[in-house]
Amino acid sequence: MAGQLQRELKKRKPFDSPEFEAILNLLRTADLFQNRIGRFFREFGLTSSQYNVLRILRGEGKPLPSLEIADRMVQVVPGITGLIDRLEKQELVKRQRCTEDRRIVYVELTKKATKLLDEIDEPDRALHNELIGHLTPAELKSFSRLLEKARTRSQLEQDAK
Template identity: 55%
Template sequence: MSGGSLQAELKKREPFVCAEQEAMIGLWRVSDWSMNRFGALFRDYELTSSQYNVLRILRGAGEPLPVQEVAGRMIQPVPAMTGLVDRLEKALLVERRRIADDRRVIHVSLTKKGEAVLKKLDKPVVELHEKLMTGLSKSEVKQLVGLIEKLAGKMRGCE
């Protein structure tokens, strides 16, 4: 996107105010494109990106988790976590249990059906990750990961 191609793509008459502005708008645009592609994939399985993220978190944890713990691990914060879990439970992909020691705490776990849906999605998700990064070499992907981590670390400090 360097050399004014983003500027031309957006039909922006004036140059960007600074390189940082161009970089952030470029990141925003790439993020939107990739989220749309993943959203389309998940729709084929009657899931949203957020629902997929909950299932992925539960599988990765390997044990039931409190709803608030799941919420804290989400890629994108979800304001209506209870509603999200409700829809997953209605689809029989997760189940909830109250903890005997503290009846206020609700743990969520993945069901066999939830595991099966994730298993079906594993290969298509990896293939889409790879397809979206096709234009970059393995070393460029690693460099991008490092830059994103560096930027995220700095952004966390700006909150």
């Protein structure tokens, strides 16, 4: 009997392997979630990456070097400088060069950004609930553990390069 993904894709034959099916399931779900999350943040004039930067800064509670922000991003961003440029143009962050090491640039939230984040918080929680709130707490915990386990090998191989 065909699985849900096989039916969604109108695939006649079964998948070549459970690994192949799992990866395609992950990619299809991620695409669906990314599209929905992208639309959500556009309502606030942001991208999900810009929001990620603002959340990192709010969570830290103090200015951070731009490279530290890049290391903490959920999704790898090839151009952290351009991302911060756009946030600065929106007056959501300010930059300041380190006086001891001019190569280091600190980024901090503005009051405008803090206000925007406060405005986003509740609708963001509602979106997360809409997307994945139908799973039980135990299922969510298990799901997170499985994703972390799947990611571990890939991260080890990336770190070795």
